[in-house]
Amino acid sequence: MSNQVESMKSTSNPHLTIKDMLKSIVKNRSFGLMMACVVLLILASQLTPQLLTVKSLNDMLKNNSIAGILAIGMLMVLVTRGIDLSIAATMVFSGLVISMINADNPEVPIFALVLLAILIGTVIGIYNGLLVSKLKLLPIIATLSTLYIVRGLAYVVSQSRWIVPANYTNSYKSFAVGNLFGVNNLIITGIIMFFIFYVILTHLKFGRRIFAIGSSPDSAEVSGIKSDMVIIAVYALMGAIAGFSGFLYTSNYAIAQSTMAMGMEMDVIAICILGGVSINGGTGKISGIIIATVLFAIISSFLSMLSGLSIWTDAIKGVIIIGAVILNIYTSRSSKQRALRERNI
Amino acid sequence: MTTETVSKKYRFTVEKSNGKNEVLKFLIQWEMILIYIFITFNILLYVLNGDMFTRSYMSIIQAGMDLSFMVFPMIFILLLGDIDVSVGSILALSAMMLGLVYEATGNTVLSIGACLLTGASAGFLNGFIITRFKEISAVIVTIAGMLFYRGVVKIVLDVRSLTAFPDWFGELGYSNFWGLPISLWVFAIFALIFGLVLHKTSYGRQLYAVGKNKDGAYFSGIKVNKVKLITFTLMGLMAAVSAIFYLGRSPSVVANVGEGYELRVIAICVLGGVSTSGGKGKIIGPIIGVFIMSFLDKLMGYNGVQPAARVMAVGILLVVALLAEKIKFKQI
Numbered sequence: 001m002s003n004q005v006e007s008m009k010s011t012s013n014p015h016l017t018i019k020d021m022l023k024s025i026v027k028n029r030s031f032g033l034m035m036a037c038v039v040l041l042i043l044a045s046q047l048t049p050q051l052l053t054v055k056s057l058n059d060m061l062k063n064n065s066i067a068g069i070l071a072i073g074m075l076m077v078l079v080t081r082g083i084d085l086s087i088a089a090t091m092v093f094s095g096l097v098i099s100m101i102n103a104d105n106p107e108v109p110i111f112a113l114v115l116l117a118i119l120i121g122t123v124i125g126i127y128n129g130l131l132v133s134k135l136k137l138l139p140i141i142a143t144l145s146t147l148y149i150v151r152g153l154a155y156v157v158s159q160s161r162w163i164v165p166a167n168y169t170n171s172y173k174s175f176a177v178g179n180l181f182g183v184n185n186l187i188i189t190g191i192i193m194f195f196i197f198y199v200i201l202t203h204l205k206f207g208r209r210i211f212a213i214g215s216s217p218d219s220a221e222v223s224g225i226k227s228d229m230v231i232i233a234v235y236a237l238m239g240a241i242a243g244f245s246g247f248l249y250t251s252n253y254a255i256a257q258s259t260m261a262m263g264m265e266m267d268v269i270a271i272c273i274l275g276g277v278s279i280n281g282g283t284g285k286i287s288g289i290i291i292a293t294v295l296f297a298i299i300s301s302f303l304s305m306l307s308g309l310s311i312w313t314d315a316i317k318g319v320i321i322i323g324a325v326i327l328n329i330y331t332s333r334s335s336k337q338r339a340l341r342e343r344n345i
Numbered sequence: 346m347t348t349e350t351v352s353k354k355y356r357f358t359v360e361k362s363n364g365k366n367e368v369l370k371f372l373i374q375w376e377m378i379l380i381y382i383f384i385t386f387n388i389l390l391y392v393l394n395g396d397m398f399t400r401s402y403m404s405i406i407q408a409g410m411d412l413s414f415m416v417f418p419m420i421f422i423l424l425l426g427d428i429d430v431s432v433g434s435i436l437a438l439s440a441m442m443l444g445l446v447y448e449a450t451g452n453t454v455l456s457i458g459a460c461l462l463t464g465a466s467a468g469f470l471n472g473f474i475i476t477r478f479k480e481i482s483a484v485i486v487t488i489a490g491m492l493f494y495r496g497v498v499k500i501v502l503d504v505r506s507l508t509a510f511p512d513w514f515g516e517l518g519y520s521n522f523w524g525l526p527i528s529l530w531v532f533a534i535f536a537l538i539f540g541l542v543l544h545k546t547s548y549g550r551q552l553y554a555v556g557k558n559k560d561g562a563y564f565s566g567i568k569v570n571k572v573k574l575i576t577f578t579l580m581g582l583m584a585a586v587s588a589i590f591y592l593g594r595s596p597s598v599v600a601n602v603g604e605g606y607e608l609r610v611i612a613i614c615v616l617g618g619v620s621t622s623g624g625k626g627k628i629i630g631p632i633i634g635v636f637i638m639s640f641l642d643k644l645m646g647y648n649g650v651q652p653a654a655r656v657m658a659v660g661i662l663l664v665v666a667l668l669a670e671k672i673k674f675k676q677i
Contacts, residue, residue: 083484137667138621140428140484144608145663152657160651258653266492269485279485311503315496321489322474329480
């Protein structure tokens with residue numbers, strides 16, 4: 001919001017001074033997040049010197065890239081005024097299914113497994129989308145029930161079986177270990193996904209429609225957007241991303257069982273809110289998500305590196321969510337005031 | 346002119362509703378359907394596990410009572426059009442506080458007081474943030490609250506478990522009084538109080554008014570923020586009451602106590618016919634819902650369904666109840 005106002009202002013004014021530019025950079029929300037990143041990195045490097053090596057930076061981003069990829073889908077869902085709590089369950093379910101297939105039939109190609117995972121996720125996503133759009137259920141309750149159904153399904157399918165690293169084929173595991181130009185495959189995947197969805201959200205009709213529905217459902221309907229179809233598509237995409245993440249997650253940790261990744265949806269929501277996505281819909285940017293993912297990665301690896309801090313994770317996440325939401329509100333309030341002030345002049 | 350047409354219309358409906366229709370209407374209303382479901386579960390239990398049915402009927406009811414106290418304030422919150430997903434964590438926090446204070450002092454009254462105070466203040470904190478920042482929905486505040494309160498429990502307890510509690514707590518969970526479980530008596534008393542508050546006091550009417558039209562309620566002089574604050578505090582307080590009864594049944598507190606209770610409580614309310622969009626619902630439906638839920642749980646448990654799969658059934662029940670609600674209000 002504030003960025004839009006600033007950019008409009010800057011384009012309308014031909015005599016852009018350096019002072020104005022600096023002002024707009026400092027007032028930008030992403031700038032604040034980046035400063036938080038830098039401060040935290042400096043602090044972390046002083047407290048735990050082993051954090052600032054290429055290897056640990058790579059690891060840090062690798063382990064959080066899955067949450068970042070999920071946050072892309074969550075961004076779209078949140079923009080349409082929805083929320084999806086079932087993503088971690090979907091991820092675990094699809095990951096578990098393809099892990100079991102991989103363990104029992106090593107000859108099935110990885111490519112087919114990834115497609116299957118995406119398919120499973122899409123089906124669950126479409127189910128969520130139907131509940132939310134056609135049956136008009138409250139997204140949080142509808143997806144909460146999906147969470148429990150899919151978790152239960154994962155348990156029933158696996159019959160409390162554990163897939164351990166020895167069960168996987170090497171080609172399955174090697175995806176998350178391999179790297180391109182020294183950067184881990186998972187991070188590369190994350191960057192590609194960020195790029196694809198940046199294009200979708202900012203340059204395609206579909207992206208515009210998502211934002212239109214989020215900022216005003218009624219006027220979107222009046223202007224001829226088929227809201228139901230778009231919402232189903234958004235949830236289906238979210239499901240597809242979650243299904244794909246199932247492959248990434250099981251490949252990364254080389255383990256699969258029905259109770260893993262409990263509460264990961266909260267991490268994803270935290271990343272989105274930290275990245276400036278409004279929970280009331282209509283606002284959200286991929287760039288915010290990227291910076292928030294990096295910030296989140298720094299925080300979580302910081303917590304895990306200092307001994308005794310790991311039990312603080314949940315409480316700190318709670319504080320981050322509420323703090324970020326309150327920060328979002330103050331920025332939107334102040335940008336509204338600024339917009340009013342500008343109109344008066 | 347308008348009064349005339351209204352009265353005409355009224356007379357018309359009065360004339361039309363003869364005895365037969367009214368009986369039919371009474372028989373197919375949602376609360377009656379819930380009773381049919383309850384009876385069906387009873388019959389199923391009797392057919393499948395006859396010995397359990399006769400021997401441990403009361404203990405089935407007892408098993409579902411610990412979370413039932415959270416159902417009443419959750420009805421209020423849903424009536425407001427809000428939701429609270431932090432109740433499981435508040436339960437854990439209050440139970441932990443009770444255990445810690447009892448461990449330190451050995452004083453029953455003090456520890457129960459600390460428990461209730463903790464619950465109420467956690468609820469108050471939720472309500473405070475929700476009313477202070479109107480742009481944030483209750484969903485996100487209580488999600489953050491869920492993480493935060495659970496996080497505090499994890500920090501304090503880590504891998505430890507608290508097991509020292511007053512001896513008579515077991516009585517709350519397992520004993521009978523005049524042939525009925527003590528927890529059921531307490532449940533009945535609370536049901537009466539909350540029922541009267543909801544349907545007979547101005548506060549109860551304000552809940553409906555706020556849920557139906559928040560702005561309208563505000564402009565007609567209802568202090569919306571005050572109503573919300575009271576309701577969320579009440580939710581925390583009742584989560585603490587639930588914590589006491591939870592400890593009565595299983596006297597140990599570990600970091601993951603009460604996880605997933607929020608879903609069960611919400612599911613019971615929705616099953617009982619409380620609309621999630623606010624303003625619609627009665628107290629009687631969820632009361633029957635409490636019994637349906639505990640019978641469903643035991644029915645599956647006795648027939649060898651694993652706990653993780655039982656959760657799935659709760660999820661399915663929730664969806665079905667939501668859809669039934671939509672069909673009832675003809676929104677589809």
